[in-house]
Amino acid sequence: MSLLSNTTVLLGKELRTEFRSRELLTTTVVFILMVVVLFSFTFDPTREESRRFGPGLLWLAFLFAASLMLQPGFLREQTNDTLSALRLSVSDSFAIFLSKLCANALFLLITELLMLPIFAVLYNVPLLGVVPQLALVLFLGSLGLSVTGTTLSAISAQARMRELLLPLLLLPLLTPLLIASTEATAALFAEEPVLRWDWLAFLIAFDIIFLTAVWLFGEYLLEE
Amino acid sequence: MTQSEARRIGLCCENIDKRYGGLYALRRVSLEIAPGECVALAGRNGSGKTTLLRIAAQLVRPSAGKLTFSPAQTEPASATKNTGFVAHATMVYDELTAEENLLLFARLLEIPEPAKRAELLLRDVGLFERRDSLVRTFSRGMRQRVAIARALLHEPAVLLLDEPGTGLDPQGVTWLAETLWRLHGAGSTIVMSLHGESEISALATRGIRLDAGAVVADTRTGASLRSILTFANA
Numbered sequence: 001m002s003l004l005s006n007t008t009v010l011l012g013k014e015l016r017t018e019f020r021s022r023e024l025l026t027t028t029v030v031f032i033l034m035v036v037v038l039f040s041f042t043f044d045p046t047r048e049e050s051r052r053f054g055p056g057l058l059w060l061a062f063l064f065a066a067s068l069m070l071q072p073g074f075l076r077e078q079t080n081d082t083l084s085a086l087r088l089s090v091s092d093s094f095a096i097f098l099s100k101l102c103a104n105a106l107f108l109l110i111t112e113l114l115m116l117p118i119f120a121v122l123y124n125v126p127l128l129g130v131v132p133q134l135a136l137v138l139f140l141g142s143l144g145l146s147v148t149g150t151t152l153s154a155i156s157a158q159a160r161m162r163e164l165l166l167p168l169l170l171l172p173l174l175t176p177l178l179i180a181s182t183e184a185t186a187a188l189f190a191e192e193p194v195l196r197w198d199w200l201a202f203l204i205a206f207d208i209i210f211l212t213a214v215w216l217f218g219e220y221l222l223e224e
Numbered sequence: 225m226t227q228s229e230a231r232r233i234g235l236c237c238e239n240i241d242k243r244y245g246g247l248y249a250l251r252r253v254s255l256e257i258a259p260g261e262c263v264a265l266a267g268r269n270g271s272g273k274t275t276l277l278r279i280a281a282q283l284v285r286p287s288a289g290k291l292t293f294s295p296a297q298t299e300p301a302s303a304t305k306n307t308g309f310v311a312h313a314t315m316v317y318d319e320l321t322a323e324e325n326l327l328l329f330a331r332l333l334e335i336p337e338p339a340k341r342a343e344l345l346l347r348d349v350g351l352f353e354r355r356d357s358l359v360r361t362f363s364r365g366m367r368q369r370v371a372i373a374r375a376l377l378h379e380p381a382v383l384l385l386d387e388p389g390t391g392l393d394p395q396g397v398t399w400l401a402e403t404l405w406r407l408h409g410a411g412s413t414i415v416m417s418l419h420g421e422s423e424i425s426a427l428a429t430r431g432i433r434l435d436a437g438a439v440v441a442d443t444r445t446g447a448s449l450r451s452i453l454t455f456a457n458a
Contacts, residue, residue: 002334009331017319081313084283085374088309089332091301223285 002091003098010086010099017076018107024072028065028111035061036115040122050123055185058119059178063145066108067167070149073100074157087222097150097218105146112138130188133195137188140203141181147210148173154221177206232259232411233293233303233381235280240289242275242437249275250286251437257415257430259294259381262408264428265417266452272437273417274312277384280415281309305333308380310388314371318360322351322370325359326377333378345373349399364391372400376407383407385416389424397423418453425453 018024039057043049077083086096116134120127127134149170156165184199214221235257242250250272257263265273278284279291282304293303309315316325323342330338346352349369354362359370368391375383383404389397401423408414408427418425431452433441443449 005334006332009328013317013320013328016324017317020319079313080318081311081315082317084278084281084309084311085315085329086332087283088281088304088307089329091305091334 003095006090006092006095007098007102010090010095011102014099014103015106018103024069024107025110028069028107029114031068032061032065032111032115033118035064036119036122045123047124050125051189051191052186054119054123054125055182055189058115058185059141059182061115062108062112062141063171063174063178065111066104066142066145066149067170069107069111070104070146070153070170071156071163071166073104073150073153075153075162078157083222093222094215094218096222097154097214100153101146101150104150105142108142108146109138112142125189130193133193134185134188136195137181137184137200137203140200140207141177141184144177144181144203144206144210145174147207147214148177151210151214151218151221154218177203180206232295233298233306233413234259234261234295235382235413235415236292236294237276237279238290238292240276240279240286240291242272242279242284243287248437250279253289253434253437253439255432255439255442257413259413260408260411261430262404262414262427263416263430263432264425264449264453265415265432265434267417267434271434273434274386275437276434277309277386277415277417278311280382281307281384283309303382306378306381308375308378308383310371310375310383310385312386312390314359314367316359316367316370316374319358321356321358322346322362322373323355325370326373329374330377335378341377345376348403349373350395365393365396368392369396372403376403379407379410380412382413383415385414387417387419389418389422400424401427428453 045053074083077086087093090096116127119125152166152169156162156169159165180199180202184196184203187194187196237253237255240250240253241248253276265276267273275284279286282291282300293300320328323346326342326345327338330341335341343352346355349372351366351369359367362370372388388400392400404414404424404427414427416424428449430444431449432439433452441452443452
């Protein structure tokens with residue numbers, strides 16, 4: 001019960017500070033927008049090419065944007081040593097991690113939902129018929145991105161060269177997730193869209209395994 | 225047994241070492257601090273005061289030795305929840321208002337009627353009129369007042385203070401000394417690192433001097449105690 005109430009209180013704090021400053025959301029949305037627009041200008045893909053390459057481009061953009069977005073999560077807590085204050089206040093330190101995970105996943109999903117219509121227009125990919133299925137893939141993919149990214153953000157925040165360390169650790173670790181998300185999205189972009197349950201099962205397993213590992217060992221991530 | 229007696233917690237450090245790489249921040253520190261004691265830590269910069277306080281708060285794990293609590297049945301987790309810590313950093317969010325900061329930590333600490341408690345403390349520290357201002361707009365002294373208010377939210381059984389007078393004006397120091405007197409009277413254990421003698425150091429019933437990570441003096445007697453505090457930075 002304490003875990004849930006602590007997480008809710010901390011998630012409220014994360015949302016309040018972000019919606020007050022809009023630093024993360026603005027940066028990420030602008031970054032993804034630039035990638036998607038620049039790629040469409042330089043490549044000028046046909047509708048068939050968009051179906052083939054669009055999912056990969058989209059998930060790569062989400063991945064790079066996530067590495068930008070996830071970096072400050074725990075760094076902000078070091079500015080005034082607020083992480084120590086949180087550790088002294090919560091009943092279960094997993095609540096600190098869980099609130100950051102929920103906030104990151106939410107911000108990432110908001111960014112993705114803002115980008116999808118722009119992507120659909122620029123790349124001429126009809127998405128209206130597959131919105132619920134696509135939302136499911138985006139949710140599972142973003143959750144996996146956020147779990148691993150938030151964990152590595154906690155690790156890298158205490159290291160030197162932290163700005164380089166997060167992407168260096170994050171990108172190889174997320175390769176399986178990137179493949180699964182891209183394949184599941186590609187199947188939805190096809191002429192005859194289909195929800196690939198095999199890739200969805202992979203994404204669910206990825207999310208559960210990483211979340212369980214963090215739940216078991218997360219306490220050590222927050223120690224000095 | 226009264227509520228304050230039930231909340232009384234003491235600390236026991238047994239042969240504690242703390243190494244950062246090859247550097248010893250603390251070296252075989254053994255101390256027993258009884259429940260309700262008010263201890264002043266003195267010593268030069270880098271003598272290990274902050275590290276000792278952070279280990280006592282269970283924020284840092286010792287490299288060797290162990291930290292236990294008295295009475296014997298006190299769980300480390302329970303001790304953590306009953307610890308208030310004022311550090312060098314303010315440990316509050318610059319992007320939240322003074323009131324939002326106190327409400328956040330009051331809710332995490334599951335204090336009944338958090339809004340009332342936050343309001344009371346904001347009035348106590350003289351920041352009620354500025355409760356809706358973002359902490360980043362505050363001066364260093366005002367931030368320190370918010371930091372102290374945060375640490376006092378749950379009237380902790382153990383209060384650890386790392387140079388608590390930093391940035392405070394004379395009125396602030398007087399207020400802090402009065403508050404610590406009250407908490408000490410209610411049975412809280414207080415451990416504070418200080419630089420030089422002040423109104424706050426007058427509270428101390430015991431002085432411990434650290435040098436190069438080791439305890440070099442530990443006294444409860446008046447003259448020796450004053451000497452440790454007076455020459456804290458010597």
